[in-house]
Amino acid sequence: MPSRADYKNTWNELAQTPEEAFLYVGGTRDEAELDATAVHAINVLRATVGINPTDDFVEIGCGVGRVGKALSGIVKTWTGCDASGAMVSHANRRLESYANAKAIEVSGHDLQPLADASFDVVYSTVVFMHLDEWDRYRYVQEAMRILRPGGRFFCDNISITTENGWAYFQQHCESFKPLERPTHIAKCSTPQELTIYLERAGFTGVQTRERDLWVDAWGIKPAAS
Template identity: 35%
Template sequence: MRYRKPRETGSALPLSGACRGMIITPPGHVLLRDPVNNMQSIDYKSCWNARATSTAQALMAVDGSRDERTAQLTGAYSASQLRAALQLQAGDRVFELGCGAARIGRELAPEVGLWHGLDIAENMLAAARDRLRDQANTALDALTRSRLDPLADASMDKGYCIAVFIHMDKEDMVLYLRDVARVLRPGGLFYFDAWNLAHPVGWRRFDFEVNQAAQQPPGQRKDVARNQFCTPQEVELYVRAAGLEPVLTLTDSPWVQAVARKPDGSSDAALRAALGAAAAQIQYPALWTSLFDCILDAEFRGEPPHSALAALRHCALDDPLARMFRAWIHGAWTQRAADWGAPPDELEQGVNA
């Protein structure tokens, strides 16, 4: 495989501030960045604030959504996974650790009692506030360290953290998990994800980072918000060390997806059975992995994702996963129109179908 530094020309990069250089992102998750341009930030807060100086930039930074329509499609996809993973009920008090621009919160808040978003970056919270302005049962708070200080002990029924632990050091992930155990009520549930080092496509994504690191000047610190990776075994170890119990761990994609429960002394057999039955709604399907792999391939070559387009032609127009990928690819393609030409009509048609 040939590795080449991704091209910046025509990309929708948040080039201002210290964390410039995001190149291309897939639905739901920041993908590739150029670490050579990412070395100046020394803390999570300034790094993510610099990426979110407007709502549009914040959406771009959270998952590569170039417009509100794409953000709503990707948010709805993540929300549908969470509905099953957290067995959400109408009265639930739910928090999101690293809520970003409320990409997911906007979709979930109408279905729960309270949605409370927390983030290290005040600029992300400003974008979230903007997008949640019509939703009364929401709260937003800024974090200052790897703890959930604004939340009281045992005050929340459910919580989740998507595409956030992948951007922090393992020590901080464990500190946050410990505090998740503090703020959940006994029997409460928490869902989170991590890049899966033990999956071939997860490893391929990690290998990209390794090759980028090889290009770094000697002695330079690595990006504080770079992508980090875990094995499934490691994820379960962190969950247990934090005082939670793993009740579902899905590993058949580039993601480790985990549901953890705060023990309450009762049996979790019924919950495990329910989550087992809902696993297909929670996990990233083979099509997600295959489209992601196609996009990685295209990104490594600096070319349009033709093989992803070919795969999408076999999908039903109203398939939510396909629609989300079409919207995302359309945005990325439009941004690079100077290099790639106009996006094919089939993308726009597929999104609007």
């Protein structure tokens, strides 16, 4: 079994077929149901970082393009990044009718080969739960690097400080013995943790909000002086 931080092999194993990949990123094997799950994510992005038709978007941990497929029709460009080559292949097949959208394979620990100051929005949704804390912060730093001045960043995770988030944590605590936990098991965050990542990386106007199971965090890259 790969280590938890070996995101590439972990998610390649979970994405050997499109149906398996759909299940692990969207909780369903059905294409139409998968598309429907993106609606909520789009609404969250609208309410936090905003969505403009002139925006170049990047998604960290794009999976099969669950959100990217919905975004591609309303933004200038969408680039999805994922450590799993299998996920990237599934995503590009789902996005083949969108000339402004593509998914690329990355290392799992950075956003190479994306260029500095090249995008307007970077976001990551339903991904930080699968990352170690150091890698969460590393991706926040990478988002800062590739955003244009004034660009926006969004991330979320399950919140351990809400009632439903705590119930989720307890369920996972009780469901697996320590040496039997799967490498992709979800780990929670707090609003304070995400705030620290964004502020330490240099984002300004950092905000968080909790909604049921989740905590959202977002901020802005300072404009050039």
